[in-house]
Amino acid sequence: MRKQNLAQSLAVESQIRLPGSAGRLLQQIRDVLAVAPLFRNAGLVKRVERPKVIDLSVSGIATHSCIKNALGGYIYASGAVRVDMCIEQNQVSTGGNDSVSELDDIDYEAQRKRLDLVEIRQAYQLVERQLKQGSPSQLILLDTPLFLNRAMAPLERNLRHMAEYKRTKDVIEQFWLNHRDSLFPWDPNGPVLTSIVAERFSAIVSIAKQDLRTEEGRKFLLASDELDHAHLDKLADLEKRLSGIGDKRFIHGILGAFTRTMAFRMTESDTRMEPTEAVKAGVVGFHYRGGHSSQIQMVQLAGEAQDWDTQKLDAVAWKLMSLDIQGQSKPRPLPQLLAMQQLKMLDQFATYYRQGLSDAIKNNDVEDTWLSGLDEE
Secondary structure, eight states, X not given: OOOOOHHHHHHHHHHHHHHHHHHHHHHHHHHHHHHHHHHHHTXXXXXXXXXXXOOEEEEEEEEEEEEEEETTEEEEEEEXXXXXXXXXXXXXXXEEEEEEEEEEEESOSOOHHHHHHHHHHHHHHHHHHHHHHSSOOSEEEESSOSSEEGGGOOOTXXXXXXXXXXXXHHHHHHHHHHHGGGSTTTSTTSOEEXXXXXXXXXXXXXHHTSOTXXXXXXXXXXXXXXXXXXXXXXGTTOHHHHTTSOHHHHHHHHOOTTEEEOOEEHHHXXXXXXXXXXXXXXXXXXXXXXXXXXXXXXXXXXXXXXXXXXXXXXXXHHHHHHTOOTTOSSOOXXXXXXXXXXXXXXXXXXXXHHHHHHHHHHTTHHHHHHHTTTTOO
16 A cells, blocks of 8 residues: 655645635635625615714723743733823824733632733723823723623632632722713713724624514614614525624625624623623624724623614724724734733733742742841830
8 A cells, every 4th residue: 555645645635625625615705795785785784984084082901911930839910001192183193101010929820810800900990090080082992891701700719719800890890880971972072981802703693693584683783773674684594595604704704894783782692791780781892894904803882772873883983993003913903002012011020020039039038028027016
């Protein structure tokens, strides 16, 4: 029997599989392109008009955490940075900035959820600081979720993680209790607080595959965002046609430049959110795309159908699109990109902290300082 090395085997396999794979992908692209106009006509995809001259103040908050090995255990460093930016007559300039940070030991390395909680709490701290200072930006961007998913809640035996969860939940609850009425849309002149969260295409894709002619199928959609019922019949029986198309390919196929999806309720599709009282007022989201080469983003906003309508949602969308930096592998609005630049030093500071901790223990500085004065009257 003739033997083949791996390179020969892969070359043969690629020649056999290539025509079939190319044919399937082309068919999926054709299917998406065929249904895209149907979604636009029904109002599930909306074109967003931007003003030619932009005047906008915006604050972008970025967060980051890292973990380092230290003396047989672990330490972590977590930080959040807010960068203020002003656009006047299409001219961009940076303003002030603010930051918070935290360095401490941690029980074990696999504590991403706990660090996520720290980041959310730090982001809210920076928002609250700006609101208390007065004259906040028109748009405030977070890179953390607005609310907690209960999947982030730890097991009860993990006391430190449970304490962090409760602490973060209390911060969020108190924030919305104190500041909801001063934020847009409850205050027409207040700042918009929005979260640019990680890619979550499944929400709008699953909605698109529902029978939108029925009330049950439309329950996730925001009624105030102008769904065109006259065109819904043409969306019937699309599930089979779209079943083989991946979520990412689908959303990229229906969203063109300067478009957004219809807003949808996140509290309907994901009821496991906390704090309960803050979430009761509703959470909505939509996807948007800026330029042709821009990455698709998902936006999270607090509120319900009585709070948001198409005009208000479009007003948020064009502001976000104006901050888009095209061609970025990790898409973020411009002020958040600037904030991330500052956060690059976090890993280096964690390394310095680890070295200082190690030196202090070796030199017994910590013990001597702690014990000094205990025997004095």
